[in-house]
Amino acid sequence: MSDWIKCSDRLPDLPKGGGKHHVIAYTPARAAQRFANGSRFLYWNGIDWRYPDGSRFEHRVTHWQPFITPPTD
DSSP states (O other): OOOOEETTTOOOOOOTTSOOEEEEEEOOOGGGTTSGGGEEEEEEOSSOEEOTTSOBOOSOOOEEEOOOOOOOO
16 A cells, blocks of 8 residues: 655645546644545545535545555456
């Protein structure tokens, strides 16, 4: 698994022509840490963080990492 990337260092690259980039994101917000120690499946749209259903994630994201590569066999 890849290392966590600080949002202050780099945000996810968007696909050519715009769109969104799905990642595993981390938030230190206690209200959002009920699941997986603060890790969430979110996407970055170049403006803000969103849940997979498109609703806005209201907490600060400090780190992210790409999804792991699925098995090939």
